[in-house]
Amino acid sequence: MAFGKQKTDENSFSGYKDVSGEFSNKMFQRAYWIVTHKIFLRNLLISALVFWCVISLGYSIFVWVKYFTVDYFEDEAMRAQQTIDLPDYTRIQAMYAAKKLKFSGTNIFKSAEDSYDFVTTVQNPNTRFLATVTYHYSYSGEKTATASAVILPKKENMLAVLGQKVDRAPSRGRLVIEHINWQRIRNHAIPDIEKHMEARLQFLVDDFDVVYTRAGSETVPTVEFSITNASYYSFWEPQFYIELLKGNNTAAVLPLFVNKFMSEETRTFELHPIMPIKNITNIRVLPNVNIFDTTTFME
Structure with missing residues (x-):
């Protein structure tokens, strides 16, 4: 049995009493530990950040060095190959574009005194293109009025100017196509x-x-x-x-x-x-x- 005054431990929290009920003894111990180890925690955080920066920077340097020494040349080779393998869309467009109309020779017939007919037969070889042809004929330094005709798909029609008044018999006539308007007939409209x-x-x-x-x-x-x-x-x-x-x-x-x-x-x-x-x-x-x-x- 010990006699006399007992020495009190300054770090002991057993004597702490929370009279308010808002700050318990355990919370007080945790707060005390954080305060006493604040420098240690700061150094630990700084060390972790430095370690992360070193790893990130090192990896970035490695990736850039690898790209400029290896990957860059592989990318250039791939880009060149893509240019070679790129489809020729002009050929694809030509496949789906309308084929040219087929014209026969121009015939000139005398239809009356001082009147002649100019006629050319035309064929539309396309399956899904409707052609509207605007045209006239030139002859002996003159020309006829402008006319138009519709050429149905896979059908034949005539580009005619009938009853053209002339001063003298035309020696020859030449068909002049002013414009061809193509109208595509869609599958969903007419299957x-x-x-x-x-x-x-x-x-x-x-x-x-x-x-x-x-x-x-x-x-x-x-x-x-x-x-x-x-x-x-x-x-x-x-x-x-x-x-x-x-x-x-x-x-x-x-x-x-x-x-x-x-x-x-x-x-x-x-x-x-x-x-x-x-x-x-x-x-x-x-x-x-x-x-x-x-x-x-x-x-």
């Missing part, structure tokens, strides 16, 4: 374009005959035939070119306008060329209608 056209272009020609009559000293033909609109579509005023043939050769081209050509209707026609034309063996009827224009059809 089967061939059936779409076939359903509307059902003009059947029958009862062809040629009757020759004397007119003074000349023999003038009367061309008779019938056209049936065998489709389910009625047309407001379809136009046709009637090509008079001598064997396989074109003798003349005559225009034909039909007013309100109803579905499943048959019309009989008589055409009277002004100029005497002999030995007509057949005719060819070319519809000159734009079936992709909804205003062409009657409701």
Whole structure:
């Protein structure tokens, strides 16, 4: 048993009493430890930051050195290879662009005194392109009025200027194309374009005959035939070119306008060329209608 006054430990917290209830003995111990080790904690934080900076800077230097000594040259080689392997989009565009129209030679026919017809047959080889051609003819230092025609996909039509008044017989005529407007027919609008056209272009020609009559000293033909609109579509005023043939050769081209050509209707026609034309063996009827224009059809 010890006698006398007992020595009190200055670091002892057992005698601390929290009278407020807001700062416990354990919290006081933690706060005391932080205060007494503040310099140690600061040095530890600085050491950690220095270590992180050294690692980051060292890694950055390593990456940059590696890039300029190895990766840079690999990137340049890859860039050069990409340039070589880059697709030629001009060729791809050419694959999907419209093919050129095919023109026959220009024919000149005398249609009346001091009047001539200029005619060129044109074919559209494209499946999904509609061509609108603006053109005129030049001849003997003169030129005709400007005209336009629609060439349906995979179809043939005529670029004609009929009844051109001239002072003297033109020795030759030259077709001058002013502009071609291409209209692409989208798949989602018309999936089967061939059936779409076939359903509307059902003009059947029958009862062809040629009757020759004397007119003074000349023999003038009367061309008779019938056209049936065998489709389910009625047309407001379809136009046709009637090509008079001598064997396989074109003798003349005559225009034909039909007013309100109803579905499943048959019309009989008589055409009277002004100029005497002999030995007509057949005719060819070319519809000159734009079936992709909804205003062409009657409701």
